[in-house]
Amino acid sequence: MKKLPIGIQSISKILSENYVYVDKTTFIKELLDEGSPHYFISRPRRFGKSLFLNTLEEVFKGNKELFKECQIYNSNHDWQKYPILHLDFAQIHSTSPEGLEIGLQEALEDVAAAYGISITGASSQSQLKRLVIKLAEKNRVVVLVDEYDYPIINNLKSIEIAEKNRDLLKDFFGTIKSLDKYLKFTFITGVSKFSRVSLFSALNNLNDITMDPKYAGIMGYTEEDLLSNFTPHIASISKSQNREKTKILAELKEWYNGYHFSKSNTCVYNPFSTLNFMEKKEAEPYWYSTGTPSFLIHEVQKHPQSIVPLSGTTAKKSGLMDISNLEKIDLTALMFQTGYLTIDTYNPTTNRYHLTFPNKEVKESFLDSLIEHFTTITPTISSKCQQMLETYQLTSFFNEMSSMLASFPYQLFVKATEATYQPVLLGILKGMELEVEAEQATNIGRSDLIIQMEKTTYILELNAPSEQALTQIHDRKYFERYTQKGKEIALIGVTFSSESRTISSWKGELLSSDGHRVQSLDPNKSG
Structure with missing residues (x-):
């Protein structure tokens, strides 16, 4: 079974040391054949941009034998060797425009030294021009730029610095445009596209393929990629956890699939999270955890x-x-x-x-960040709410939840549905350190929220009206899996109001541990 290339951005290491490689070289051949030599693509962080650029670099170095197991190997690519100017802006100091300018000059000098060239110039623009012209004496130059927008997006809290960095980048990339006759190929990546205010006003000959259906699968893993490359790893998880492969694939899809970058049907998985799932064998917000937005x-x-x-x-x-x-x-x-x-x-x-x-992964994690920044969940509030649940003071409990919901900007809940409120309420309950789960499956449906207290299991169904939600819990027997556990079972139907951003009504009843009705939980008499 091949190793998993978590965090590895060197195509040479991946291909020569028995790592899984999802072959993207067919896209490289298509780019080369298309006839437009200058490209830009925007993709989220940790989505394979750096690895793709490194793959382009090795192709333009003419390292044909490295790719003997890839599609491009048997193509008609001529494997010429070109000088390469590869800049990674995430590795260049950019907390000030002065630092960015110095960092650019140092990066250009490092490239020049690697080719045995010395360059002079009072600015990064003049050094860039001299470097490209000298490199082109050997062959036309390939320019690869990773995370071009890092000096902007990493300084958005200081607009003055972000704007000065933007203007510096505009002039820098404008110089690249003036060197077109010396260039073979240009490929620039970033997370965002700051159009008309950065390189796109200066370097306006770029072919932006971000939303091009033809390149929708250029980064990330398609369903076919997953099944073609990770079947042994899925089988290993299935064996170690005694789970059906279909259930593992369904979990992967629910957590990490769903990215559409064009109007085509091509849908991709987050590669970073997928690899970590294969390695750690459990679903967690791996991508989100590497850097909250x-x-x-x-x-x-x-x-x-x-x-x-x-x-x-x-x-x-x-x-x-x-x-x-x-x-x-x-x-x-x-x-x-x-x-x-x-x-x-x-x-x-x-x-x-x-x-x-x-x-x-994205929905729950992003909502958790919103909850952290827009609500105040103190230990006192958490303790109070736990006590309310233990003593069935549910009117007071839902009033507290409504207060939490009201702290969010009202725009969040425009045209809100059950599917909108469920993850928000889940995040609030988790923030209170309650033992809570969402969408626990039964043979005829999924319950919305389960809260486990010391003496009671709460089953919440979010619907309109609350009577209908309570009926659904009974009809689909969501409570049966929790009988004979030594706990009482509280069944609660909840209705939300998008206009007032509150829990407008609830209706409930209490069952014994064996599933028999004990009493109604009356909103007028419970706290």
Whole structure:
């Protein structure tokens, strides 16, 4: 069984040391054959951008034998060797425009030294020009740029620095455009596209393939990729956990699939989280945990009136790929470009995309961040709510929940449904350190929320009206799996009001541990 390349961005290491490689070289051949030599793509962090650039680098170095197990090996690619200028802006100091300028000069000098060239110049622009012209004496130059937007997006809390870095980048990439006759190929990646305010106004000959259906699967894993490359790992998980492979695949899909980057049907899994799932054999928010979106939460806090509804929103392509104002960034565009929203459907009549959360990992984790920043859950509040549940003071408990919900910006709950409120309530309950689970499956459905207290199991169904929700718990026998556990079972139907952002009504009853009705839980008499 091949090793899992977690965190490895060297294609040479992956291909030569028996790691799993999901072959993306067919996309490279297509890019080379297309005839447009200058490309840009935006993809979320840890989505394979750096590995793809490194793969391009090895192809342009002419290292054919490295790719003998890949599709490009048997193609008609000529395997010429080209000088390469590879810049990773995430590795260049950029907390100030002065530091960015010095960092660029040092990076260019390092490339020059690697090719035995010395360069001079008073600025990064002049050094870049001299370096490319000298490199082109051997052959036309390949320019590869990773995380071009890092100096901007990493400084959004200081607009002055972000704007100065943006202007420096605009001039730097404008120099690349002036060197077109010396260039063979350009490929630039980033998380976001700051159109009209960065390289896209200066280097306007870039072919932006971010939302091109033809390249929807260029990064990330498709369903076919998953089954073709990870079947031995899935079988290993199945054996060690005594679980059916179909259930493991379903869990993978629920947690990590769901990314659509175009109007095509191509859907991809988050590669970083998928690899970690294969390694650790359990579903966790691996991608989200590597870096909470502080810049995104900062924008939400700064402009709560612009927040995207949790039930989803729509936008045209130009709106999704256009961030033109650093003072007030369009949150829909930012959330799409950074991977927190993805395309759900496309309406060709209106030319609009409907957006949604891609999967369980992103939805639950992002909501947890919102809860952390918009609510105050103290140990005192947690203790009080736990006591309310233990003593069936449910009116008081749901009043406390309503107060929590009211602390969020009202825009979050525009056109909200049960599916909107369920993860929010789940996050609040987890924040109170309650033992809570969501969507526990039975043979005829999934219960919305389960709260385990010391003496009571709570089964909550979120529906409208609350009487209907309570009836659904009975009809689908959600409570049966919790009988004979030595605990009473509280069945609660809950109705939300999107207008008031409160729990507008609830209805409940208490069962004995063997599932027999003990009493009604009357909203007028329970706290």
